[in-house]
Each structure stands twice: as structure tokens, then as C-alpha cells.
Amino acid sequence: MQGSKFVFFGGKGGVGKTTVSSAYGLKCAQVGQRTLVVSTDPAHSTSDVFDQQFDDEPRAVEGHENLFAMELDPEEEVERHMMEIKQRMGEQVSPAIVNELDRQIELAHQTPGAYEAALFDRFIQVMRESDEFDRVVFDTSPTGGTLRLLSLPEFLDDWIERLIDKRSKSIDLFEKAAIGEKSARRKLESDPIIAHLKQRKEKFEFAGTTLREDADFYLVLNPDELSIRETDRAVASLREFGLEVDGLVLNRITPAPDDDEQGRGARYLRDRVATERERIAAIRDSFGIPLVGMIETRVEEVKGELLTDVATELDMDISTEAPA
Numbered sequence: 179m180q181g182s183k184f185v186f187f188g189g190k191g192g193v194g195k196t197t198v199s200s201a202y203g204l205k206c207a208q209v210g211q212r213t214l215v216v217s218t219d220p221a222h223s224t225s226d227v228f229d230q231q232f233d234d235e236p237r238a239v240e241g242h243e244n245l246f247a248m249e250l251d252p253e254e255e256v257e258r259h260m261m262e263i264k265q266r267m268g269e270q271v272s273p274a275i276v277n278e279l280d281r282q283i284e285l286a287h288q289t290p291g292a293y294e295a296a297l298f299d300r301f302i303q304v305m306r307e308s309d310e311f312d313r314v315v316f317d318t319s320p321t322g323g324t325l326r327l328l329s330l331p332e333f334l335d336d337w338i339e340r341l342i343d344k345r346s347k348s349i350d351l352f353e354k355a356a357i358g359e360k361s362a363r364r365k366l367e368s369d370p371i372i373a374h375l376k377q378r379k380e381k382f383e384f385a386g387t388t389l390r391e392d393a394d395f396y397l398v399l400n401p402d403e404l405s406i407r408e409t410d411r412a413v414a415s416l417r418e419f420g421l422e423v424d425g426l427v428l429n430r431i432t433p434a435p436d437d438d439e440q441g442r443g444a445r446y447l448r449d450r451v452a453t454e455r456e457r458i459a460a461i462r463d464s465f466g467i468p469l470v471g472m473i474e475t476r477v478e479e480v481k482g483e484l485l486t487d488v489a490t491e492l493d494m495d496i497s498t499e500a501p502a
């Protein structure tokens with residue numbers, strides 16, 4: 179399998195998504211691919227990993243050729259999304275109800291899905307504006323919804339189609355009712371709501387095609403029962419939405435002690451390693467998804483030189499599509 183341009187890493191909180199995304203990005207950059215790592219981590223871990231402050235525009239990562247990073251702040255994205263909608267809706271309604279409308283829009287943005295919706299819009303934008311990159315790596319947020327959201331474009335597409343249809347019919351009715359009253363007449367083609375819906379439809383079409391044809395999805399997990407169960411559920415739920423996981427990355431594997439070590443610590447490690455081996459075998463058997471990375475637990479946080487080291491433990495195909 180050839181590696182796709184867009185690569186997504188998902189998984190539960192703290193399993194190592196940011197670490198693995200950064201290591202993978204570095205690996206791609208090292209072979210000369212212009213690579214962008216996009217993080218959505220509210221804790222700004224990408225900045226920690228590279229010891230450099232990033233913001234919502236791609237910035238060159240110091241000390242690593244071909245590597246770029248950006249950090250999206252989900253809260254800020256929700257805020258920006260909200261302002262945009264307020265402004266657009268505000269242009270459509272009378273000044274008298276603008277305040278009430280604003281309140282409604284604010285309420286809508288406090289619902290759980292708003293966070294993902296805003297982020298997803300931004301993901302699409304990043305994908306669209308990524309011509310200068312060979313590879314874009316998304317470090318998704320731990321909320322289960324983010325990856326699943328990627329399966330939405332087709333569904334949204336249909337939905338928008340229906341909205342456009344409804345709107346067209348209502349304009350049609352309105353025009354018929356308003357015959358003779360020229361000033362009240364609205365033309366279908368110039369309707370701003372239809373124009374906006376069409377624009378969104380086009381955006382989701384792009385996202386749907388891109389995700390289907392040029393994206394890979396990986397889940398990061400740890401070798402413990404809880405993490406394995408959660409991953410099993412994630413795989414099933416993604417599959418339900420038509421999204422196949424391309425590979426699993428197992429992080430925080432316990433290193434084995436040397437054979438001549440006999441102390442209590444060594445015995446503990448040996449037991450732990452044996453248990454994890456069983457779990458790894460079970461993962462290989464039951465998931466039917468390739469294990470594309472096995473990363474050992476390090477004593478220290480993964481950054482700097484350690485990151486380069488971890489990158490070598492990722493066994494993924496990073497070749498981009500061969501030129502035709």
C-alpha cells in the first residue's frame with residue numbers, strides 16, 4: 179500500500195497521538211517530503227515536543243528540514259466559526275432580531291458537536307490549502323468524535339442537497355405569491371442562502387473525495403486491556419461509518435531486561451513483557467488490522483533526540499504516490 183498524502187492519528191487521551199504524529203511527520207521530512215503536522219491538542223503538546231511555539235499557520239520546525247507544524251485551538255475555532263455564522267445570518271435578518279439570533283447561535287455552539295464541526299471545517303480548509311506540502315499529518319483530539327466526523331461528508335452532502343431543494347421551493351412559492359410586487363421578488367440564482375449551501379456542498383464533496391482517495395487512518399493504543407477494548411470499539415464504530423482503520427500503532431511497550439539481570443525489578447519487567455506479548459498476539463489475531471508501529475516506553479518524555487529514535491520504530495510505508 180502506498181502512503182496517502184493525508185494521514186490521521188486518533189486514539190484515546192494520553193496514549194501517544196501527539197508523540198506518534200510528530201515522529202511520523204519527522205520520518206517523512208527526513209526522506210525529503212515537505213511535511214506539515216497539524217495538531218488540535220488543547221494542551222499544545224506539539225510545542226512541547228519540538229520545544230517551539232506554534233500557532234494556527236504552518237511554521238517551519240527549527241532544526242528539522244522539510245518539517246512544518248501548526249496548532250489549532252479548538253476553542254478558538256468554535257469562536258471563529260460562531261462569529262462567521264453570526265455575521266452571515268445577521269445580514270439576512272432584520273436588526274430587531276439580531277440579538278435574539280446571536281443568543282440562539284451561541285447556544286447552538288455550546289452543544290457537544292459544535293467543537294467537532296468547527297474543527298472539521300478547519301481540517302477541510304487545511305487540506306484544501308496544502309498544495310505546497312507532500313504530506314499532512316493530523317494529530318486529532320482525543321474526543322471520540324473527531325475521527326468519526328471524517329466519515330460525515332457524504333451524509334452532509336445529501337443533507338445539504340435537500341436543504342437547497344427546500345430553499346429553492348420556498349423561493350419559488352414566495353415569488354409566485356409576490357407576483358406584481360417587483361421589489362419583493364427574489365431570484366433563485368442570487369439567493370445568498372442557496373449560494374452558501376452550494377459552497378458548503380462543494381466543500382464536503384471535496385472532503386469526501388479526498389478522504390476516500392488520499393487519506394490513511396491510524397489508531398494509537400497502549401498494551402493494556404482498557405486501551406485494547408477502547409480501540410476495538412473505535413474500530414467498530416468507525417467501520418459502521420464506512421471508515422476503515424489502516425493500521426495500529428502500539429505505544430509504550432515495556433522493554434525487556436537483559437537475561438543476566440535477576441533482581442526484583444527485572445522479574446517485574448519480565449512478567450510485564452510476557453503479559454504484553456500475549457496482548458500483542460491477541461491484537462494481531464483479533465483486529466485484522468496491521469500493527470505498523472511498536473514503540474517502547476522511554477524513561478523520559480519523547481522529544482528532541484528521542485523523537486528521532488522513536489520515528490525509527492514506525493514501520494509504515496511513507497512513500498508517496500509514485501509519479502504516473
Ligand SMILES: Nc1ncnc2c1ncn2[C@@H]1O[C@H](COP(=O)(O)OP(=O)(O)OP(=O)(O)O)[C@@H](O)[C@H]1O
Pocket residue numbers: 189190191192193194195196197198219221223319320429430431473474475476477478479480481
Ligand atoms: N513511548 C513513550 N515513552 C515515554 N514517554 C512517552 C511515550 N509516548 C508518549 N510519552 C509521553 O506521554 C505523554 C503523553 O503522550 P502524548 O502527548 O503523545 O499523548 P496524546 O495521546 O497526544 O495525549 P492527549 O490525548 O492528551 O493529546 C507525553 O508526555 C509523552 O512525552
Ligand SMILES: [Mg+2]
Pocket residue numbers: 195196197219223317
Ligand atoms: Mg496529544
